[in-house]
């Protein structure tokens with residue numbers, strides 16, 4: 001039985017420390033890219049500032065709710081899967097304890113222990129806390145994965161909103177003729193900062209991560225600007 005993220009110990013280590021920060025950076029990234037693209041797209045079609053800000057505010061509210069709902073559903077279903085897996089292990093330990101111990105031994109053997117050592121390790125860990133050993137070594141779960149769906153929903157909705165406020169502020173404060181460049185520049189600067197922060201949180205190379213978010217942010221704004229202009233000309 002395997003789960004989507006059966007990870008090695010070192011990987012888990014990063015997830016423990018950076019899980020929430022990574023989620024926050026992703027939410028913020030989404031907030032900036034989607035709302036700034038929306039604003040640039042509407043502005044390219046040529047309406048006045050009030051209409052641009054209404055579109056941005058609607059996009060902000062819709063996006064934040066969608067992020068929160070998506071996060072809630074994904075974290076809940078993930079923890080449902082984990083709970084069901086753990087319940088199955090608990091039942092299997094009651095029904096077929098010998099088979100479970102052999103299973104544990106074969107896991108340790110596949111990780112490089114000799115059959116004798118693997119059997120000994122399986123025996124001693126089973127005697128100490130059989131369920132914990134199966135949850136950890138067979139399912140690859142640790143306590144830290146027990147994320148709270150409401151907390152995750154709130155965090156991603158909030159980071160989305162805070163980040164989306166950047167292009168909103170740029171659109172509200174820039175001179176009327178400079179709304180698009182102001183939104184584009186403030187978006188790219190914020191994305192670069194977020195990319196570096198996200199890479200730092202995940203222990204990944206910073207330059208590549210930053211270039212990646214900059215590319216996709218610029219592409220999103222360019223495409224929606226093109227669409228906005230098309231409709232603006234057509235109308």
Ligand SMILES: [Zn+2]
Pocket residue numbers: 089092100103134138
């Ligand atoms: Zn098992």
